[in-house]
Amino acid sequence: MTSTDSPASKDRKVSPWWRAATIFLVLAGLLAWAASTSMIEQLKSQVQHTQAKLNEVPQVRYVSVLTDDQQLPALLVTLDPKQGNLQVQRLNEVKEGREDTMQLWAVNGDKPPRSLGVITSKFKTLQMPTQEAALTGAAELAISVEAKGGVSESQGPRLPYLFKGWLVQKSI
Numbered sequence: 001m002t003s004t005d006s007p008a009s010k011d012r013k014v015s016p017w018w019r020a021a022t023i024f025l026v027l028a029g030l031l032a033w034a035a036s037t038s039m040i041e042q043l044k045s046q047v048q049h050t051q052a053k054l055n056e057v058p059q060v061r062y063v064s065v066l067t068d069d070q071q072l073p074a075l076l077v078t079l080d081p082k083q084g085n086l087q088v089q090r091l092n093e094v095k096e097g098r099e100d101t102m103q104l105w106a107v108n109g110d111k112p113p114r115s116l117g118v119i120t121s122k123f124k125t126l127q128m129p130t131q132e133a134a135l136t137g138a139a140e141l142a143i144s145v146e147a148k149g150g151v152s153e154s155q156g157p158r159l160p161y162l163f164k165g166w167l168v169q170k171s172i
Contacts, residue, residue, distance in 0.1 A: 061132065061170055064141045066163035068092070074163040077104070077141055081132040088119060088126045094162075095122065096145070103150045104128070105157050106138035106167070113142065113157055118150035138167050 062079040076089040088104070096102055096119075105113040116135075117128045142164040144157035151157070 062135055062167055063170060064165045064167045065091075066141060066143060066165035068094075068163055075143065075165075077165075079130065079132065079135060084129055084131055085127040086116060086130040088128060090124045099148050101146050101148050101150050102143050102162065103146045103157065105142045105144060105161075106135055107140040107142050107164075108137045109139060111137075112153075114138070115150070115153045115157075116141070118146075119143075135167065141165055141167050 059080060059082050060078045061081050062077075064077045065073050066075040066077065068074050073091045074094060076091055078087045079085070080087065086104070102119040104116040104119060106116055107113045114134065116130055119126060119128075142157070142161040144159070145162050146158055
């Protein structure tokens with residue numbers, strides 16, 4: 001009897017079906033690994049894209065709704081410190097006269113008000129360059145009607161204010 005005819009060698013023969021199944025499973029495993037690697041890279045790319053878009057979104061830190069003497073909303077003022085802009089949105093139809101200007105003030109109790117600028121646009125929305133430090137210590141924002149071009153901070157606003165509202169600092 002030769003060594004190839006021994007009973008042990010007959011038991012070692014593997015069915016072609018098992019070989020085919022093994023090759024199929026190895027190929028399926030490689031395909032699954034390639035697909036999962038691709039999906040992970042796509043996920044990383046989507047996360048980076050979303051983070052970039054989130055960085056572009058204005059981060060509003062201060063909000064104020066200025067109301068008229070009947071407590072109707074007149075202006076919505078928000079500050080995006082990242083962009084350094086106050087966004088002023090008109091909520092009513094009040095417009096300045098030909099020789100008048102509306103001027104925005106930061107009010108803090110007994111201290112003199114600080115001018116934040118003149119509303120120069122007749123549009124519903126306006127952006128005014130303002131740094132966050134300009135609002136430090138302010139409890140309210142107010143609008144006064146001044147002569148064309150506004151007044152200096154040392155001169156102060158004409159009273160009573162046309163619109164006034166609490167300044168709310170959002171949590172970060």
